[in-house]
Amino acid sequence: MMHGVKKVGVAGAGQMGGGIALVAASSGLETVVFDAHGPAIEKCRALHDKLLARNVEKGRMNQADADGAKGRVKFVESPEGLKGSDIIIEAIVEDAQIKKELFPKLAAQLSGNGILASNTSSISITDLATSVPEHAARFIGMHFFNPVPVMKLVEVINGLATSTETTERVLALSEAMGKTAHAANDRPGFVSNRVLMPMINEAFYAWMEGVAEPEDIDEIMKLGCAFPMGPLRLADFIGLDTCVKIMDVLAEGLNNPRYRACPLLKQLVTAGRLGDKTGRGVYEYGK
Numbered sequence: 001m002m003h004g005v006k007k008v009g010v011a012g013a014g015q016m017g018g019g020i021a022l023v024a025a026s027s028g029l030e031t032v033v034f035d036a037h038g039p040a041i042e043k044c045r046a047l048h049d050k051l052l053a054r055n056v057e058k059g060r061m062n063q064a065d066a067d068g069a070k071g072r073v074k075f076v077e078s079p080e081g082l083k084g085s086d087i088i089i090e091a092i093v094e095d096a097q098i099k100k101e102l103f104p105k106l107a108a109q110l111s112g113n114g115i116l117a118s119n120t121s122s123i124s125i126t127d128l129a130t131s132v133p134e135h136a137a138r139f140i141g142m143h144f145f146n147p148v149p150v151m152k153l154v155e156v157i158n159g160l161a162t163s164t165e166t167t168e169r170v171l172a173l174s175e176a177m178g179k180t181a182h183a184a185n186d187r188p189g190f191v192s193n194r195v196l197m198p199m200i201n202e203a204f205y206a207w208m209e210g211v212a213e214p215e216d217i218d219e220i221m222k223l224g225c226a227f228p229m230g231p232l233r234l235a236d237f238i239g240l241d242t243c244v245k246i247m248d249v250l251a252e253g254l255n256n257p258r259y260r261a262c263p264l265l266k267q268l269v270t271a272g273r274l275g276d277k278t279g280r281g282v283y284e285y286g287k
Helices: 015-026 038-057 063-071 096-107 125-129 133-138 164-176 192-208 214-225 231-238 240-253 263-270
Strands: 007-011 030-034 073-076 085-090 110-118 139-144 153-158 180-185
Touching: 007 015, 007 096, 015 030, 015 038, 015 063, 015 073, 015 139, 038 063, 038 073, 063 073, 085 096, 096 110, 096 125, 096 133, 110 133, 110 164, 125 133, 125 139, 133 139, 139 164, 153 164, 164 180, 192 214, 192 231, 192 240, 192 263, 214 231, 231 240, 240 263
Parallel strands: 007 030, 007 085, 030 073, 085 110, 110 139, 153 180
Antiparallel strands: 139 153
């Protein structure tokens, strides 16, 4: 077992953390999920039950495997419950300061040569690693994609001090979890968001400038580029507020105003139209 991981810790029982935990447990790894918010844990439990039941119903796994996966997940309400984890994957709110306050508490729970990973989609891994300098060589980005149980990719991000051994172990672990992993270096937005977000932003400019209506922009991109969904529909799915945050990270990190969020995109966020999660973004969604 090249990755040397038997026990996976996950910090955060939200959509991403819950998905990561389910994938880890389904691949045979002992998994512990930490979240200080009790209701988040209950919601995560219910989601696991629902997804496992659906997998059995669709014939993707048998009942014994589903029960086994469920039995391998434990929930705790303090970081100390993660003690002895070989890797801890942080999947909390996308805020550098809040993450940096949590990392020393997580690092204290790691096994001897344990790895600390962040599921951030755009924040600098090198910057986050400064909160645990003694762990910088074993600090890395593991950017999973939503919905985690479905999406195959893990973008593995090397910080400036990340060791080659850490990268190799995390690539091997990702593959053992049934994912396809590709490494990238720590630059703002990594690869996925650096290429995707300016395209989404450009779609908002095309709409704002009257080039075409949202439905037409999305259909043209879907049919012309073989995308599963158009850029504006994808923005609603990601969350328009998240799109703005990532554009801000790109603009500041690359010191280039061309990455600034489109005024129309920012206006929708100001109006509280954040996409799927609020029922309205570019498009309106029935309850």
